[in-house]
Amino acid sequence: MTTLDQATAQRIVDRAMPVIGHSVNVMTPEGIIIASGDSLRVGAIHQAARQVAKSCAPVVITEQEACRYTGTRAGVNVPVEVGGKIVAVVGISGSPDKVLPFADLVRVTAELILEQASLIEVSRQRRHQIENTLLALLKGEPVSNHWLKQLSIDLSKSRIAVVLEASQPHLPWLTDITSLARDLERVEPEALVIQTPDQKVVCFFIEKSPKDAMNAAIARLPKNIAVSASAATGAAFSNNLKACYESAEATLQAAKQRFQAPARAHYETYPMATLWRSLQPDWQQDQLTQALRPLLNHARSDQYLKTLRTFIHSDGDIQRCAAQLHLHRNSVRYRLKGIEALTGWSPFRLEDLVFLYMALESNHQLVQLHNNIK
Structure with a gap:
């Protein structure tokens, strides 16, 4: 469901006004102005917007008619529809004969911006669901097959994990893991990406050699981070992301004992040290x-x-x-x-x-x- 927030409404105003040269207002279907070219009008009631939302039809107001509507000025007000529902009303202030030609342009602009915002929100929610699911799997918690199917996560395929660690692990080094995941998934549709609580990034690949998996993961990082990041691949497993991750993490720790950063290693290079570290011996x-x-x-x-x-x-x-x-x-x-x-x-x-x-x-x-x- 598409919802209108103040930031998105202001984007509509900021995008439309420089093009048409007239003040633009964005109202909720209840008639509250939440963004405007005139900041003093934000929060006021726009009675005509209520009528537009109720009738699903534009309302044109002349100077003489403006006094009939509370908080309204001369201009044109049009409904903004997304997904078959009126989600906002956009008004253009000015003489109707001058602003009416811009009505459809502003309406379409508003609908496109709201549709984009809706898609971004859906993507963000899906990313959040994937992250929570992956964290649960890495902890060994059960996740229903129905839920995995909804998220298009097929655990039956053999995967290999790549663990990436910044040169300064105590500092947040990727502020937008969603962008990295989206970038990787464009070229690797079945890849999975997650950032762990200790700020490491873990990428899971299907049907890749350790070398190719590491190269694919590092290639997605910003260049200034990639050159100093340590990386390691683990053993390949099916139906066990936890083992994929733990084997890669243990390989990384074994490699860090041997090399100064950036350490790069594969499980096959240090199997004994990796297996021993995975056991957490006392x-x-x-x-x-x-x-x-x-x-x-x-x-x-x-x-x-x-x-x-x-x-x-x-x-x-x-x-x-x-x-x-x-x-x-x-x-x-x-x-x-x-x-x-x-x-x-x-x-x-x-x-x-x-x-x-x-x-x-x-x-x-x-x-x-x-x-x-x-």
Whole structure:
């Protein structure tokens, strides 16, 4: 339903008056002037407007007839109809023979402005409904399939999330998420966009690779924001936007441990670190950190850490590890034995090696700090 507000009414006045060169008034169907070229008339009763709204027909008033209507001057008053209903009355002040030719122009202008305002309001309400629905889904709250269908949200399709974070997360960086969403949805009709309470922007895409999804999301940002924004993609899921978002958010946090802003990363790049962070470990993290302490405190910590990382990246193949480090395989074996002696975890046992890998991945910031200090 289209409703007339003062701001929209004033837009009609401001748009029409410079074109026709006569004062314009906008009245409610009840005859209250809510916008006028003469600000002193705002709030007054316009009796002729009531007659126009009641009869759905224009009323032309001459100078001699003006005294018959309360708050009325010579001119022409026409009904403004939107959706088959009279929603306003527009009056043009002046001699009828001079202003009557402008009546239809002003009426059509008013109807177009009101229709546009109505469409914007419908779009705003729909955007608000989508945002509330997405927030509920990200919290794991149930949403009826009927409601999702009304909003044209198909969760059965596999989606990938992109989380975008400004260089200064504590500051609001996108004042109009609706504009960003509308811009993205023009080129990606099934894309979903939401701004989280902590000021991150999350975009959900269908049938896109992680790289293409990230590029599509960043391309929608203002250039001055895009160059400094951090971004990450998660794993793809169907019927689970919560998992899409959480995997992307965990990837972002893992990437921020490794890089200065802007950090850009994909779930596939750091699966172990991302999965571990998603679990929000407590005492488990302490266990992994304790395993690294002997290595970090050792005089040859750099050698041990580099050897362990290279051994892991070589899939536990001593010969490949030795080639990458430019060492003899016995030297690599000696260092790995030293790691086992210090930590109590053997790189030669798969389960222990996975434990050491998790320790490195989940303590990347600690290892980085250690390297910087040394």
